[in-house]
Amino acid sequence: MKKTISKLQGLRLISQIMFLFLMPELFTLIFNQLKKLYSMILKGNFDVISVWPQLLTMSTIFIITIIFGRFFCGWLCTFGAINDFIYIISKKVFKTKFKVDEKVDSILKYLKYVILLFIIVVIWTSGNTAFDSYSPWDAFAQVDNISGAIAEYTGGFILLAIIAIGAAFIERFFCRYLCPLGAVFTILSKARILKIKKLRDKCGPCRICTNNCSMGIKLYEMDKVNSGECINCFKCIAVCPRKNTKVNVLGEDVNPLLPSAIAIAAFTGVNALGGVMNDGMVNHSSNNTAASSSNVNKSEQKKYKDGTYTGVGKGKNPDLKVAVTIKDDKITNVEIVSNNETKGKEALSTIPNKIVDTQSTDVDVVSGATMTSKGIMEAVNDALSQAEIKDVNQKKYNDGIYTGIGQGKNPDLKVAVTVKDDKITNVEIVSNNETKGKEALEVIPKEIIEKQSTDVDAVSGATMTSKGIMMAVKDSLSQATKNN
Ligand code: SF4
Ligand code: SF4
Structure with a gap:
């Protein structure tokens, strides 16, 4: 049994490392999609049919969380993984474990809801940009270019340093007290069907599970973990000498490997499938846009009436x-x-x-x-x-494919922009030297086509790459402009 449990923790570690390298942007991606959903609802233009591909990652994770709990936090999230790694290293270096008073801990856990509320009300609802430079995840995305980004994200780097220091002393410091996405997951996972079961009458007085819980849940005072704070790390299962801690789904004890594998496979499968369908839908809508604009007449020159x-x-x-x-x-x-x-x-x-x-x-x-x-x-x-002169039909652009160059985090971000019937029908990233913020390479071209504008929202955590793409598309369009 011990071997199986160790294998489980080993698999979790492999999963965390894999997602750290393959999908480090997952946290910001989900957070951005949540923001998009909120802003669409706020503006009253939420159309589930047309936007679902853009919200697929968030929706998949949310559904998994509602049913099985926070596998995202325990197994996939980069921020969570880094908190874990910092804590493991610090425990080895300092050979001591800092313990937060239970009362203080339970009060501090409400802080993440305050942060979530602040972000929704002060930043998302009002469109306030004054706090842009304080985003720790945007700063995190610039860690390989600190010297270039420190001026733009000073507040973010300071917060990041505070989080790193906190994580060295308190396990999952960011997740427990500060993470706004963690606040959402805590609420969503409340009614999950997967619970940690630990019958008190079969317990000894050791409290080993409580002392090892990543999220500081007081397991010693419960038979079942109903708290949304649980991140399905299964450390409590690994450490119990009596094997009294179990994963329970709808009243049945199950091997923790089973729900873990289902959750991760469901996420990767749906996400991969969604990526393919999303591309298809964007191409389709681009073609429709181009087709519908082909009836434009040519006569007027001016855009505005005096x-x-x-x-x-x-x-x-x-x-x-x-x-x-x-x-x-x-x-x-x-x-x-x-x-x-x-x-x-x-x-x-x-x-x-x-x-x-x-x-x-x-x-x-x-x-x-x-x-x-x-x-x-x-x-x-x-x-x-x-x-505006409503029947303006003088074309602004010549049809064709134009390449343009922009500066993202690194130079030489090259795009090819296809213009047909005065519409941007395709934006392709030809080459780039971006080391992070890869999500922007996928999201920004689609947004530009959708809005027919280079003035789109930057992807959080990938601001410089986003701006580089916009710059490159502008460069392309300047070549496509008539009478250029
Ligand atoms: S609480 Fe936040 S940072 Fe921690 S693992 Fe969950 S989403 Fe990631
Ligand atoms: S209760 Fe167990 S599975 Fe949940 S967070 Fe604590 S140690 Fe991890």
Whole structure:
């Protein structure tokens, strides 16, 4: 039996190492998909048919978690694995085990819900970018380029250092107290069918299981672990000298290898299948886009009618009204007509000038006045939509395939962009030297095609690679531009 248990822990270690090297972006991928789902629901444009391939990884993990519990945390997550490795090394070096007081531990465990709530309310709902540089997972993605990224992610690197120090003394420090995704998993796994069973009347007084639990669960005071904190690491099974700790599924004791293998196989299988289907759907939708745009006529040249147009946006408060003057297809003036902003007044003078200077509504927000800045941009876009000459059919781009170069984390990120009937129908990564942030190589091209814009959200944890792709696509499009 002992051999089987050791084998189980060995397999878990192999799984953690494999996912660390093969899919280190899993944590950020799931977190990004959760953010996407939330923002679609918030904007009321959640369409399950068209978006499910983009949310497949998160959905698969969530379903596995609901049914079997947190195999993702115990077996697959890079952040969790690194917490484990730091703790194992520190235990060997310091030869001591730091114990958190049980009461303090149970209070600190609520911190991750506070963090999750903060991210949802302050960052995701308001679109506040002030905390971008504090993301420890974005900083983690830059660890092989610390010197280049330290200025951009100073807060993130400081948090990462705190997490690493914490992990050296407290097992699964980040998972227990800070992880917002862990908070979601804790809630989701509450009603799982797989539980750790440990009958107290068959226990000795040793408390070995409790002392070895990765998540500090007080096993000594229960017969069954119902807590969503359990990450299915099965260490409690490995250490019990009486073999009293068992995996129980719907009342039946089972070999822990079985649910572990099912959970991992289900995840890898569905994910691989989804990748293939996703590619198919993107190509299909690109072709449809190209086909539907083939009826565009050619006559008009100008994009906007001359005149002054009003538009409305929402800053920190509603009814931020602007007047935009267009002359000879140029934005010649942006005036704030009225507003109810109580803070961020600086944006009211800065953003209009930036828009006129750059002839674009995609300008940098004023720090500390993000919502007001975005409200002005929204209002100007609203005004421009009224100024647009609706039957514009002068093509912007020549059909063809154009290559462009961008700078991601490393130089020479090369893309090939296919333009047909004035639409971007394909974006292919021709070559790159990116060592991390691989997820962006897959996600950003699809987003660009979907939005027909190079102004898409960067993939969290792969910001530099995301920006490099956008830069390369812009470079390509500049060559495709008519009268270039
Ligand atoms: S709690 Fe968070 S960091 Fe820890 S393993 Fe789970 S998802 Fe990963
Ligand atoms: S109860 Fe057992 S399986 Fe769950 S986290 Fe603790 S040691 Fe791991």
